[in-house]
Amino acid sequence: QDGYDLWLQYDKIDDDKVVENYLDHISGFHKFGSDETLDVATTELKTAFEGLVGQTLKELNSVEENSVVLGSEENLPSEIRAMLKSDLSEINSEGYVLKSLSLNNNRITVVTGKTDVGVLYGTFRLIKEMQLHNNITQCDIIDSPKIQKRLLNHWDNLDRTVERGYAGFSIWDWHHLPELIKPEYIDYARANASIGINGTVLTNVNASSLVLTSHYIEKVKALAEVFRPYGLQVYLTARFSSPMESGDLKTADPLDPEVRQWWKDKADEIYAEIPDFGGFLVKANSEGQPGPNNYDRSHVDGANMLAEAVAPHSGIVMWRAFVYSEDDPEDRAKQAYSEFVPFDGQFHDNVLVQVKNGPIDFQPREPFHPMFGAMPDTPLMMEFQITQEYLGFSSHLVYLPEMFEETLDEDTYVQGEGSTVAKVVDGTLSNKKLTGIAGVANIGTAKNWTGHPFGQANWYGFGRLAWDPYLDSEAIAKEWLKMTFSNEQEFVDPVKDLMIKSREAVVNYMTPLGLHHIMDTGHHYGPGPWVDDLGRPEWNPVYYHRATSEGVGFDRTESGSDALSQYAEPIREKYNSIETTPEKYLLWFHHVPWDYKMENGQTLWYNLAAKYQEGVEDVEEMVNTWNDIEEYVDDQRFEEIQMLLQIQLKEAKWWRNAVLLYFQQFSGKELPEFIPEPEYDLEYYQSLEFPYAPGISPSWH
Numbered sequence: 008q009d010g011y012d013l014w015l016q017y018d019k020i021d022d023d024k025v026v027e028n029y030l031d032h033i034s035g036f037h038k039f040g041s042d043e044t045l046d047v048a049t050t051e052l053k054t055a056f057e058g059l060v061g062q063t064l065k066e067l068n069s070v071e072e073n074s075v076v077l078g079s080e081e082n083l084p085s086e087i088r089a090m091l092k093s094d095l096s097e098i099n100s101e102g103y104v105l106k107s108l109s110l111n112n113n114r115i116t117v118v119t120g121k122t123d124v125g126v127l128y129g130t131f132r133l134i135k136e137m138q139l140h141n142n143i144t145q146c147d148i149i150d151s152p153k154i155q156k157r158l159l160n161h162w163d164n165l166d167r168t169v170e171r172g173y174a175g176f177s178i179w180d181w182h183h184l185p186e187l188i189k190p191e192y193i194d195y196a197r198a199n200a201s202i203g204i205n206g207t208v209l210t211n212v213n214a215s216s217l218v219l220t221s222h223y224i225e226k227v228k229a230l231a232e233v234f235r236p237y238g239l240q241v242y243l244t245a246r247f248s249s250p251m252e253s254g255d256l257k258t259a260d261p262l263d264p265e266v267r268q269w270w271k272d273k274a275d276e277i278y279a280e281i282p283d284f285g286g287f288l289v290k291a292n293s294e295g296q297p298g299p300n301n302y303d304r305s306h307v308d309g310a311n312m313l314a315e316a317v318a319p320h321s322g323i324v325m326w327r328a329f330v331y332s333e334d335d336p337e338d339r340a341k342q343a344y345s346e347f348v349p350f351d352g353q354f355h356d357n358v359l360v361q362v363k364n365g366p367i368d369f370q371p372r373e374p375f376h377p378m379f380g381a382m383p384d385t386p387l388m389m390e391f392q393i394t395q396e397y398l399g400f401s402s403h404l405v406y407l408p409e410m411f412e413e414t415l416d417e418d419t420y421v422q423g424e425g426s427t428v429a430k431v432v433d434g435t436l437s438n439k440k441l442t443g444i445a446g447v448a449n450i451g452t453a454k455n456w457t458g459h460p461f462g463q464a465n466w467y468g469f470g471r472l473a474w475d476p477y478l479d480s481e482a483i484a485k486e487w488l489k490m491t492f493s494n495e496q497e498f499v500d501p502v503k504d505l506m507i508k509s510r511e512a513v514v515n516y517m518t519p520l521g522l523h524h525i526m527d528t529g530h531h532y533g534p535g536p537w538v539d540d541l542g543r544p545e546w547n548p549v550y551y552h553r554a555t556s557e558g559v560g561f562d563r564t565e566s567g568s569d570a571l572s573q574y575a576e577p578i579r580e581k582y583n584s585i586e587t588t589p590e591k592y593l594l595w596f597h598h599v600p601w602d603y604k605m606e607n608g609q610t611l612w613y614n615l616a617a618k619y620q621e622g623v624e625d626v627e628e629m630v631n632t633w634n635d636i637e638e639y640v641d642d643q644r645f646e647e648i649q650m651l652l653q654i655q656l657k658e659a660k661w662w663r664n665a666v667l668l669y670f671q672q673f674s675g676k677e678l679p680e681f682i683p684e685p686e687y688d689l690e691y692y693q694s695l696e697f698p699y700a701p702g703i704s705p706s707w708h
């Protein structure tokens with residue numbers, strides 16, 4: 008088992024009763040319609056059935072007893088359509104109905120939707136029911152995605168390096184495209200379709216204009232053709248200065264008529280080749296990327312220009328809000344809100360503003376980004392990071408859906424209690440038609456796609472939450488484990504607990520109590536709270552923790568940067584005081600004296616040490632749990648995970664020792680007795696260098 012098959016493993020079910028149930032109810036399939044999407048659905052069903060129950064699934068010429076009937080609403084015979092009328096009225100264009108019916112005394116299982124993509128999603132659901140060993144005697148499942156644009160964002164460069172990629176090189180083999188279609192492209196599309204991901208941005212946000220040349224459009228087209236039957240649209244990142252880099256124009260000013268025409272022509276050219284091209288993702292005026300500000304124009308000017316170019320083709324523009332400028336270093340956490348909120352309501356209808364989950368940058372824990380809820384007249388798209396840039400790369404087992412869920416569940420209070428981030432993102436809070444969610448992919452050329460075998464759970468879980476942001480991450484973990492490893496409860500329960508706890512573990516051993524951005528600079532691998540010599544203040548960890556002999560933490564209250572004023576009441580008031588701020592966000596919002604007495608009556612210094620120690624112990628527990636389940640997992644994956652957990656344990660200790668020794672210089676206090684004597688001194692930890700840490704792409708050189 009090398010992990011290549013992801014959660015789509017169709018090994019023979021070893022429970023005879025379960026197999027019997029499936030054989031009793033499914034003997035063949037009949038399809039209505041002749042679309043390529045329907046073809047991939049039936050092929051998948053055949054492969055899965057034959058693998059799971061060990062018998063061929065015949066294609067039938069008509070609907071018979073025990074057949075699976077597949078087809079979109081319009082292609083179904085009227086009798087079946089009539090029976091499903093009310094079910095079909097409940098789903099949207101990508102939803103599905105999976106139902107057991109009796110037709111002319113024949114028992115059948117119908118998989119349908121408004122479109123063939125709905126049928127495909129329904130087919131994957133039926134397969135999943137079997138992978139989970141569920142009874143399919145009385146299927147009655149209706150489901151629809153709650154968010155429209157469910158995208159992966161690949162930070163992949165054309166030279167195949169991947170920014171913040173820890174699973175090898177880019178899976179897009181640009182050099183051999185368009186001719187060479189690798190099986191991975193198809194399996195990638197299958198995997199995404201199985202969880203309902205319907206779009207993929209192929210290229211890095213730190214974009215190259217080369218991908219917009221006709222030479223590359225041809226390659227993109229080849230990928231789009233592979234993905235189309237799976238309901239997966241392709242998107243590209245648009246480098247704002249492309250009109251100049253192409254050699255065509257002397258400016259990229261978004262109000263210049265020639266520039267506007269250039270983008271319209273470019274859009275026409277792309278759509279002529281790829282009629283269902285999704286649109287553009289843009290990082291502008293951020294970290295050196297060009298943008299409208301270069302011409303004294305605004306984000307609205309830039310976004311709307313591109314929006315006009317793709318609008319005739321029903322394309323969209325995802326304009327990123329990840330900006331922080333050199334001119335206003337007071338508090339980086341405030342800048343995106345300050346720059347974007349004044350533009351609320353001014354973007355064209357086909358623009359989404361894409362906002363990271365928190366106001367800094369994909370930390371192990373951040374409070375939700377205050378832009379969520381603050382722009383009721385603009386569709387905001389959530390951006391999560393699936394690749395673990397700040398969470399131990401692909402070496403650490405961290406189950407991210409637990410973290411995604413935490414953000415989605417947070418209450419913004421902008422329209423009173425219950426105004427959750429999920430409701431902003433799915434559009435229900437302010438009645439938005441266009442909705443979206445993106446995850447920065449953790450996929451590469453690694454045989455198992457994601458490097459760490461548990462990284463697959465983060466791809467899977469992202470997809471599930473993109474489909475329904477109200478799902479429970481624990482339930483997602485369980486289904487993933489069953490499909491990926493084993494259905495045995497003795498395996499699933501403890502490993503599910505391990506996954507759920509893994510997120511808090513990484514917070515504990517890296518950045519507990521609201522600490523953030525103290526990773527070593529540049530590569531973000533390992534601790535670097537001491538870094539203070541970089542060009543811009545907010546590139547330095549010392550900017551974020553502000554440790555002195557007085558205390559530690561970033562004062563974002565009224566007496567400090569007042570970033571809190573960007574949140575609604577009662578958050579503002581509650582977090583303004585140390586006593587009422589949840590301890591998990593303490594040092595995010597407050598500069599706190601080392602002797603400050605926390606809820607448990609112990610000092611901050613004591614509690615900080617206790618959290619780091621807890622983090623190490625959490626990983627020790629993970630190691631033990633994994634060792635206990637050996638009999639349920641194939642040797643290859645068992646041993647690989649076992650070895651990776653040892654790396655995680657070593658690095659958790661490294662984090663604890665390095666950070667505590669560093670802060671001890673300021674607190675001036677002994678390490679509490681429960682902290683084992685650090686192996687090395689602070690100078691040693693500070694001297695470590697990682698010139699070849701993975702994930703730094705040429706765009707940073």
Ligand code: BDP
Nearest residue numbers: 170171212213290329368369
């Ligand atoms: C940061 C990454 C950097 C990305 C940037 C972004 O360190 O590589 O380019 O975010 O999101 O997290 O644009």
